[in-house]
Amino acid sequence: MNEILRRRFVDQILVMLGREAKKPAALTPRAQQAHELKRMTLKADLQATKAHMRAHQAETHTWRNRRWVTLILANLLFVVSFAFDIQILEGALTASRFIGFHLIDLNSALQVMLAHKHIIVNLVIGTATIFVFWLLFGGRSFCSWVCPYHLLAEWAESLHLWLVKKKLVTDQPIDRRLRTVFWLVFALLALLTGYTVFEAISPTGIVSRAMIYGPGLALLWVLALLVFEVFFVRRAWCRYACPIGLTYGVVGIFSPLRVKYTLAGCFHEGDCRKVCLVPHVLDTVIKGRAVDTEVPIGPDCTRCGLCVDTCPTGSLKFEVKGLSKLM
C-alpha cells in the first residue's frame, strides 16, 4: 500500500464515523495520468463508447439475488431450527448456537459486557467466533447479507424511490455523524444504567425474535421506522442510526473481502452511487477523485453488491485482498 492509499484508508475510517467525503489532497502519478488521459479523450469517441456500452448492458441482479437467498436462508435456518426442533441454529440473531458452537452478535455482546461488567467464557467464545467470521467476510456484510431488517428496509426503499419518481416525496438526508453519536450514547447508557437499552429498540433483534418466537407489539416500532423511511428519509435507520452497523463497520476496516474500484474503464456516470446504501464510500468514482488506478472501497461498505450489479463497465468488482497474489 502506498502512502496515498494509506492516507485514504485512514480517511475512509473518518468518513465512516460521519465526516463528509472530500476531494483528495494528492493523487498517485499513475492516477493523475489516467485522469489526464480521460480528459484528453475526444468527446464524440467517449459518447459513442458510452452508447455502445449502454446498448449492450444487460440488467443483472446476480449479487442481489445471491444476497437475498443467503439472507432468507440464514434467517429461515433460525426459524426451522426451533419450529421443527432440528437444532441446527438455535437462538436468535443476538446470540445463537450453530450445531452447538456459540455465536454472539458483536453489538449485543458489547452491550451486555458494558451493562453487566462480567464476562463469562461462553460469551467470549461466541463473540470471538463471530468477530473472526466477519473479519474474514467483510464486517458490514452482516448488514446486507444477514440482517433481516436490512431486507425489509430494502423493500421499503424501493417503495420510497418509486414515490420519489412520482414526485410525491423527496429524500431528506440527515447528518451522518448521528450514528456515531448513537453508538456512544447507547454504549454509555448500557454502562450507566446497567441495562442493555439499545436491545429493546434494535429492529434486528426484534424482527429476528418475531420470526422465530412469534410476532409481538415490538414490531410496531419496526413499522414506524419503515414508514419514516418510505415517506421521509431514505434508509434512515441503516444510514444514520444503527450502532450495529458501526460496530461491524469497525470490524470491516481490516477485512480482506471488499469491493474494488478500477479507474481505467469508468465513465463516471454515477449509477453506482444512486443504488448505494452508503454512497459516501463511493466518492472515489467521481471524476478526478480516484487517488490510484485501483482503489479499495472503505469499511462502511456493506458489500451488498448492488454497485457491482449496476456498473455497466465492470469497474466495481468484489475482491479478496491478497488472493490474486496467491493464485
Place this chain on the structure above:
Amino acid sequence: MSADKVGAGDTATTQPPMSKERKQQARRRVLRTLLLTGGVLGAAISGYLPLAYAQKQRLRPPGALDEKDFLSSCIKCGQCVQVCPVDAIKLADLVDGFGVGTPFIDARAQACDFSCDAVQCILACPTGSLTYKKPEFLPVRPGAKLAGKPILLAKENDPEPTLNLAERIGVARLTRPESCLAIQGKGFKGQARGPEFKGELRYMKVDRWKPIKVAEHPYDVALCDLCVQACPIKGAISIETVFAPDGSQRKSPVVHEACVGCGVCEMICPTAPASIEIIPGEGWRA
C-alpha cells in the same frame, strides 16, 4: 453577503459562501437530525423507564440472577425458550414492561416442572444470566440461598438425584387460604384446571420422559392435595394439621424450606384464582 466576502480571503474559509437556499437546507437537515435523535432516544427511554420503576417482579427461569443483574446480562436470544420441554418460558413483549425479549415464566399458565431433569435453560444461556453458579461478587438476596441441593422426586432413585440449583427464584405462598380446598376440608374430583387448560406436567406414574397435558390426568381425592402431589421437589410442600386462631384443627398445605419457586403448585391449584402462588424473587422466611 458582505460579511461572507470579508471572510472569503481568509485561509480558514476557503469554501465559497453558502447560498440562502443551501443555508436553509442545512438548517432543515439539522432539524431532521434532531427529530430522528428524539424519536430513537424516546423509544429507547420508553423501553427502559418501565423497568427502572417496575413495581411487580416477574418470575424468571430457574438459575436467574437477581432482577437487575438479570436485565443487564440477558442478551435476549431465547435459547432458554427453545430447550424447555414444557414451553414454560416466554419472551416479554413491548407492553409487558419488563424488558423486550427477556424470558419469564407465567407459572399459572405453564410452570417449570423440571421435566428436563438438568435445568436445560441454564445450560443453554450464553451470557450467564441463568447460571448454576453465581459469580462471587454478585450479592445473594436474603433467604434466596437453598439449604441444600434440591432433590428432584423424578430422579430420587438415580445415582445423582439433585438439581444443580443454589438459589430459589421465588417462594410458594398460600395467598388465598380462604379459598383453599384443603383448608375447607374439601376433596377434588376431575380435571384440575378444566378441559381447556393447555398446561403440561410430567407424571412419573404415566411416563418418566414425556410430560402430558394436565387435562388428560383427572384427579379424585377425598382431601385436596394436588399441590403436594404435583410438586417436583422433595420435601418442599406437605399437608399438615394446623390450628386456626379459634383453636379448631384443620388441614392446610405448608411450604417448606426446600421450595425452589418453580410454580407447579400455582399451576395445578384447582381453585380460581389460585389459592397458592409463587412470589417471584422472594426469599425463604421461617
